[in-house]
Amino acid sequence: MQSSRTPMFSKHMRYRYIYRYTCVLFIVFSSLWIIFHCNNNCQRILSNDESFGTYEIPNIVHFITGQGDASESILDQFGPRLGYRRLERASGEFHLINYLVLLSARQQIKPKQIYLHYSFEPTGYWWLKAKQDRQLNLTLVKIPPITSIYNHPLHHHAHRSDIARLEILDKYGGIYLDLDVLVLKSFSKLLSNSYQVEAIFAWEDKQYNTICNAIIIAPIHSKFLRRIYQSYQSFNSSCWACHSVFLTGQLANIYQNEVYVLPSKAFFTPSWSHIGELYLYNKYNFKNNYACHLWNSYIGKEFLHNLTINSILKPTRMTTFIRMIHHAVGKEKLNSIAREFS
Numbered sequence: 001m002q003s004s005r006t007p008m009f010s011k012h013m014r015y016r017y018i019y020r021y022t023c024v025l026f027i028v029f030s031s032l033w034i035i036f037h038c039n040n041n042c043q044r045i046l047s048n049d050e051s052f053g054t055y056e057i058p059n060i061v062h063f064i065t066g067q068g069d070a071s072e073s074i075l076d077q078f079g080p081r082l083g084y085r086r087l088e089r090a091s092g093e094f095h096l097i098n099y100l101v102l103l104s105a106r107q108q109i110k111p112k113q114i115y116l117h118y119s120f121e122p123t124g125y126w127w128l129k130a131k132q133d134r135q136l137n138l139t140l141v142k143i144p145p146i147t148s149i150y151n152h153p154l155h156h157h158a159h160r161s162d163i164a165r166l167e168i169l170d171k172y173g174g175i176y177l178d179l180d181v182l183v184l185k186s187f188s189k190l191l192s193n194s195y196q197v198e199a200i201f202a203w204e205d206k207q208y209n210t211i212c213n214a215i216i217i218a219p220i221h222s223k224f225l226r227r228i229y230q231s232y233q234s235f236n237s238s239c240w241a242c243h244s245v246f247l248t249g250q251l252a253n254i255y256q257n258e259v260y261v262l263p264s265k266a267f268f269t270p271s272w273s274h275i276g277e278l279y280l281y282n283k284y285n286f287k288n289n290y291a292c293h294l295w296n297s298y299i300g301k302e303f304l305h306n307l308t309i310n311s312i313l314k315p316t317r318m319t320t321f322i323r324m325i326h327h328a329v330g331k332e333k334l335n336s337i338a339r340e341f342s
Contacts, residue, residue, distance in 0.1 A: 055198075057191045057219050060174035061111045063102065064164050065094065066118035068145055070155035079155050080240040082297060087240060090157045092120070094127035097180065097294070097304045104183040104328035106136055109175065114138055117168060119145040119160075135333075143168075152235040158297070159237065162244045165216060166229045173220035180296035180304065181214055181267070182328050184289045190217050195260040198224035201252065202262040205271070209249040210241075214293050215267045224258040227251055266290050270320070272298045277320060279303045284320040292324055309338045 069075065069089040080087050105114060116138050121127075130136060146160045146167075147153065154160045165176045175187060190200055200217040204210040218225055231247055252259045265288045270277035272295045277284045279299065286292060296304055303321070313334055315322045326334070 055193050055196050055219055056173075057193050057217060058172070058174045059109070059111050059188075059191055060113045060115065060172060061105050061109060062115045062117060062165070062168050062172065062174060062176045063105075063179055064117045064161045064168070064176075065098070065179055066090075066092070066120040066122050067157040067160040067164065068120045069157050070153075074155050078153070078237050080159065080238060082240050087156060087158065087297065092122055093124040094122040094130065095124070095305055096126050096307050096309065097296075099126040099130045100325060100329055101177070101179055101182055102130055102136055102138070103133075103333060104325075105177060107329060107333070108183040108185055109187050111175070115141050115168075115172070117141045117143050117164060119143055149232045149235060152232065153237060155237050158240075158244075159235075162213065163229075163232070165213065166225050169216060169218045169225055170221055170229075173218060173222075176213075176216040176218075177291070178214040178293065178296075180294040180300070181291050182294060182324055183291045184286055184324060184328055187217070187290060190290065193219070197260045198222040198258040200260050200262065201248070202267040203249075203264045204245060204268050206264065209253060210245045211249040211252055211261060212268055212293065213244045213248060215291060224251070224255060227255065227258075262290075268293050275299055279319055279321050282318045282320055282323060286320065286324060286327075294321070309334065309341055313338055 067090070070079070072089070075086060075089065102114065102116075105111065114137065116130075118140070119142065121142075130138060131140070143164065146163050149163050154163065169176055175191075177183070193200070198218065199222050201211045201213070202215065204212040216225070228243070228248055228251060231243060231251065236242055252261050264271065267290060269289065269292075270284055275295060275298065278292070278294070279302075294304060312322055312325055
């Protein structure tokens with residue numbers, strides 16, 4: 001009797017071991033597949049922490065630079081376009097306006113810390129100046145290059161920065177500012193988050209439901225910012241602002257209880273479509289602006305990249321832009337920079 005059961009028992013055990021080994025191999029190979037395919041490809045926020053934070057917004061400021069670009073040939077084929085113009089690669093040089101933007105954040109917001117995140121270190125006099133400025137007191141953070149999201153390649157530095165800012169705010173919370181955002185007054189009222197929301201933005205154009213991500217204020221683990229992040233599953237690399245502007249506006253209309261959207265004049269007036277009000281004339285009253293986006297992607301070469309201390313302190317023609325710099329940074333600091341630069 002026993003001898004008749006033994007072969008059946010052995011066969012049964014053999015199948016059990018085969019099943020176990022198959023499961024183990026499946027788990028191992030699945031893990032290797034995930035690691036291989038999700039290394040810098042899959043989402044990096046929710047995979048590590050699916051909790052949500054509080055409504056408290058820390059008084060810290062984040063900037064991003066040095067994200068790098070794909071090759072010219074890749075950008076020609078797949079890169080984003082602004083109208084009919086393909087957006088150019090970043091030069092890698094840190095400009096005077098970028099340094100002044102950092103100073104304006106320190107002067108007006110008075111944050112506990114200013115983080116400058118980069119993957120590839122910028123170059124130039126003003127980069128060295130910013131790093132050595134004790135009053136500015138930057139905290140430099142080198143981050144791994146972000147070259148894809150949800151298996152979609154990120155060819156352009158602006159799109160890579162779009163992802164980086166969401167990941168950084170998820171981790172730290174605080175204020176994110178583009179390096180062409182001049183801060184004009186304190187953000188203390190916004191940081192108090194009396195609206196009890198997951199994120200604070202401003203309309204770029206309320207009529208078209210567009211929200212620019214050049215300025216984002218949020219607590220850590222913001223539910224709304226994670227919604228934006230997850231929306232990149234449908235990312236299109238050739239579209240300049242589909243996710244960062246248009247889709248963000250749509251999400252804000254859907255999840256109105258999670259986000260507070262300020263009027264355009266808080267950050268984005270004068271607009272890119274009225275650029276003369278900023279750079280050619282001197283009539284705009286910016287008392288209602290918390291900050292002003294300077295629209296570097298549109299007119300950086302014409303008005304920003306060749307800016308000098310002398311043209312700020314002794315302009316041939318006073319403009320709203322120059323007046324904003326005087327207010328945001330302060331004449332004393334500007335004169336100090338001029339003395340050191342001469």
